[in-house]
Amino acid sequence: MPHKKPAPNPNEEGGPAQGRRDFLKQSSLLAAIAAMPPLLVKAADAQLDEKAAAYFEKLPLSVEVNGVTHRLSIEPRTTLLDLLREQLALTGTKKGCDHGQCGACTVHVDGQRVLSCLSLAVMQEGKKVTTIEGLANGENLHPMQEAFIKHDGFQCGYCTPGQIMSGIACIREGHAGSDDEIREYMSGNICRCGAYPNIVKAIADVKKGGQRI
Amino acid sequence: MINFEYIRVATAKAAVDALVKDGVAQWIAGGTNLVDLMKKGVTAPQKLIDINNLALKEIKKEGSKLRIGALALNSAVADSELVQKEQPLLAQALQAGASQQIRNMATVGGNMMQRTRCPYFYNTDMPCNKRQPGQGCGALKGYNRMHAIFGASDKCIAVHPSDMCVALAALDATVQVTGPKGSRSIPFLSFHRLPGELPQKDNTLERGELITGIEIPQNAFAKSTHYLKVRDRSSYAFALVSVAAAVDMQRNAIRDVRLAMGGVAHKPWRLTAAENFLKGKEATEANFGQAAQLAIQGAKGYGHNNFKLKLAPNAIVEALKTAVGKS
Structure with a gap:
């Protein structure tokens, strides 16, 4: 919600x-x-x-997350990932490696996919953040979420929020023209269960559907 | 991560002033490398000066040169139609680096300033002269598979990890900087340095000098360029070796050529001897092979990276063949 x-x-x-x-x-x-x-x-x-x-001073931060504006007070060292998970209780965004190597923490900032684990929260002043929790419209899942279910694009599910955020951006950027291009532009999202073939199918399917996402 | 003070500045002058005033401060732009290093405890600045509000994002033609602002994002440069049309080698190199998420954060200036990914530099339990001068080099007799074959010293055998910089070295770019003593322009090949006795110094910038942009002179290479990156997996990995090749062909003859390598030295490694050999010659595999042999003269392996002595010349030949459409 x-x-x-x-x-x-x-x-x-x-x-x-x-x-x-x-x-x-x-x-x-x-x-x-x-x-x-x-x-x-x-x-x-x-x-x-x-x-x-x-x-030790905390700094003021105003940031919009999934359409809600938050006025917060944070330590400069707080990453966007920790802000989302620990302070805003949005635990859909996952902490995998915490060093920018796995993509599990991928969110959109002002429409661009970025790694929230390497983003300092204080540097997101005035920006619009979208997380996995911000995709569905009430009970209606986002087309990419539907596609991941339809194509069985996950096993354990831990990388899935990052894969879905990245997959949506991949199409919006115009980098989902072929399976090869999808694989290249999704390479920042690691899936240790190895669901890659089905992840590619899900993204290609949404792209083919031509819906505005 | 150890906490720090944080301020934002809006102009290059304010950025320089704030850094000069405060000996413990560091600039932050995309943060993709710096934040990681701070988490690992490799570096711990007491103050970060956020320079992202500086107006340095533009990609444009200035006379015959292509000028790219220091804060232009790696993804914006890679996807720029102007860059793809005029300097495709740069776009190819950028697309080969990192992941789209990181390219969406990382800036051109930050890409140049990134530190080595040598595991001994990253692991604070290991000795490293770059991190802590005088400690010794763990890689010299350690696990040095990713390390340099050119220009190393007994103090440091780390390599510079950038792909973008390899293309810029090949394309004769210059780096614009501004600092407490005014502004200057640095030829790209003089920007990064070899480790020598001071491996802690990655480049020739002085304290307080801020990169404002890069300039690439016009060239006739756009039709025949290739960035070949050899790595352990097909995407999102650092180079074992990489080759930036740009050729200006006149029928089957090479009128002019630029060659640089990544993953082989403490700085992007320009292959001048190979270039000079190829100028005026026919674009044949035999000539490419001879050029590659010239290029690796003086190369030295350190054990685990001996395979690069063979991989490097093979990659040079392959990159040249692909650049001229003969692969």
Whole structure:
């Protein structure tokens, strides 16, 4: 149900979580007051604390995921994949290798397929992200999802969300003209069950159907 | 991944200023290599300066030259009609690299700046002079199947992993950079460097110098080019060896030719002796074979990669044959 408003998230801005910067400032200020002569307190607060606080600072992020705009507060090191899975509870996007080698984490950002494991979430400011959860229209599956079922394009299913996101992009890019071209442009999505022949069939079938996807 | 500070800049000047001001900062563009290296603990910048908002994405003709902005995506360059028509070798090389997802993220400048994929560089439990100068080279007497046969030193035998750069080396591209001391243009062959005593330095950029774009001069090669990439699987793998071949044919004679190899050295490896031999000669397999033998003079294997001493000349002949339509 992609258009349902998600439950309130403690990581959203204005949530109950107190900013780490404020916490650091307050706690170290208290420690400083206890241990230092008054003149040093001011200096420490202005410089060292500022640096330490900035290092752990959470940054605001506004990003649209499957049609819903989220205003979040995140650490710079958070990847888009971890944001989707851990903070937005969208676990359809899979973490396979987490190093850009398997394609299981493929999502669309502004219509282009990318690897969410190598994308920093903070760099997606103002962008539109589509995940596997954003494809179906209510109970009606996306034509690529239907095709994967029809052609048995998976066994264990772990790579499937990435395969489907990549397959849709492959057709939209105009890179699904032949089985060879599909294989080449799907090479970033690894399937260790070896469902490749049926994945190619599913994509070729959707392409042949000529539906607008 | 160790946390870091993050800022965005909007102009090249702001990017340079921010980096010069902050000794622990690094620029980030596509991030496909940098984020991976940060996850592995190979590098841990304390601050990232996001340069993606800089207006450096354009692909256009400037006079007779083709100019490509440093932030143009690998997929955008590979799919560009202008590039495919005027510099098909570059499009072929880009299409041979990575996967479409990565090409949709990776930029031209980032492609040039990517680090080696040597497993000893990537594994922080192993010795590596490139990662930690003075530690020693694990690959020298280790598992060095992917490693260099040209221009290596006893400090480092890693190879540069890019396909795009091999084509740019063959096509006499130049690199435009801007930095604290102003702007300059670097011939592509002088951009990357050999390891020598300083394997930690991949290229000749100075601290604070930002790549703004590349320029490729007009040429007459568009009809006869081929990028041959030999790898362990047919797609989405780094090259064992690769050959960029561009030929200007006049009937059956070679008027001009460019040859460069990937997967064989710390930088894209231009085959000047082979080019000079072929100029004015007929495009025959025998001549290609002789050129290939000239090209691998001075090559040296390190054990596991000895097969490249045979694979490299064979690949040169095959790439030339395909480029001139005789395969």
